[in-house]
Amino acid sequence: MKKYRVAVIGHTGKGNYGHGVDTVWLKIPSCEIVAVADADEAGRAAVVNRLKAPKGYADYRQMLDEAKADIVAIGPRWLDQHREMCLAAAAHGAHIYMEKPFCRSPAEADEIIKACEKADIKLALAHQTRYSPKLQGIRELIDDGKIGTILEFRGRGKEDKRGGGEDLWVLGSHIMNLIHHFGGEPNWCFARVEEGGQPIGKEHIKPGNEGIGPLAGDTISAMYGLDGGATAYFGSKRETMGNRFGLQIFGSKGIIEILTGHLPSAQFLPDPAWSPGRSKAVWQPISSTGLEPETMKDGGLDAGNVLAVQDLIEAIENDRQPECSMYEGRTTIEMICAVFESHRTGGPVKMPLATRVNPLSLV
Known part of the structure; x- marks a missing residue:
């Protein structure tokens, strides 16, 4: 070895x-x-x-x-x-x-x-959920038609004191990566960024925490068109925490929800109305093997990193891209920057982006 x-x-x-x-x-x-x-x-x-x-x-x-x-x-x-x-x-x-x-x-x-x-x-990113065994279980449910035709993706950040622009960068990156994984390439983005209930302008832009670069906004509202035909939505509003951080996949026959981590909470609702109160449908836990009971134990951050590194080594030895590669990383960054570019230009923007710098540097 x-x-x-x-x-x-x-x-x-x-x-x-x-x-x-x-x-x-x-x-x-x-x-x-x-x-x-x-x-x-x-x-x-x-x-x-x-x-x-x-x-x-x-x-x-x-x-x-x-x-x-x-x-x-x-x-x-x-x-x-x-x-x-x-x-x-x-x-x-x-x-x-x-x-x-x-x-x-x-x-x-x-x-x-x-x-x-x-x-x-080979470059691999530590978007740990991308290496989770539960993603295979979710993929099988989708491929088996359990939720029908995928119509929408809905994701939100943690919406704590970082809510808005910083939340989009730091935690929204996980959600964007999952949207890309399940929904395909983003083709366009239409978004609005607000501060104090008003659209952001030059006066709102400041250096972001943790070396992010130019940053603004306490509220993000974004919509994406995806290759697979579905529309994706992402939102974040500062200090409105409600344990909403995660991604929901809405299909013509039901909903799949996934949070983040090595073995994140994930569940399936067989309900074309998307409303348990109307259909009486019950959420069913999703495991690494689909709807069967989970046999694995959640190992937290350590286990997620181990899976990612093992995948990187296999990618090196088999001359393939890692599961979460630099190319996926670039798409995630473009999905984030597209929010600010759409706000800056006042309309939808095509992706890949023509503007390669941080759009807020041009305001």
Whole structure:
């Protein structure tokens, strides 16, 4: 068995190590952590101890020069670091597993993809739900016609203090990725972004948290047309939390709902009216095998990362794209940016987007 040399990049205080993107390698027998990098001295010392890494670096570029890694784990949640880290890893011929969201704009996604294609690099994103065994159960229900023709997708963010634009970026990325997976390529987007009940303007735009870039809006209302023929909707309104975070798939015969995670809550309603009060239909739990009882245990973030890394290694060895690849990552970023581009231009926008920069930088 080949032993993969893994170098871990984090940044304590500026995105840290994501959701277990650093520790997952300790659970993969075919992987060996050879070095870590963290610009923060105290954080670097802590992660060297936590990962039992043989060496820590203040500069990840120096680490990449010396460590000769096969795989680089890019952990920081802060988006303003992702482009440079990905380009550096690709330049050193290392495959990549990284925290989501992918990057700050379609232009950055284009750059990263070009560099990875040139070096024949596989890049996998930590949209953990995309690796969940439950997705296969849902796919089988859809393919068996249990919900009939798919008509709509409806997703919402967490709608906490980040509700609106930040929610769209940080948590909506999970929902966009699932919509893309089940609904096909997005062809257009029509959206409105508001702040305090009014459409956003230049005066509302400020630097977003966690290196997102220009950001505005406490309310998002977005609609997408998908290749598969369905329409998708996404919404988020700040401080209206109601445990709505997730995705619902509405068909001519019923509804499927899925949340997020390794083994997320998922259920099926065999109701063409979409109204249990009218039809008396009952929600049925969905397992990794469909409507049979679940035999697996939810392993949380760790288990989700393990599945993702195992898939990345199989992708490397079989020369295929990972389940959640850089191409899917780019589509997710375009779906997010399309919301702001539609608002900026005042109408529907075609996808892929002609505007490759963050649209709010043009307001």
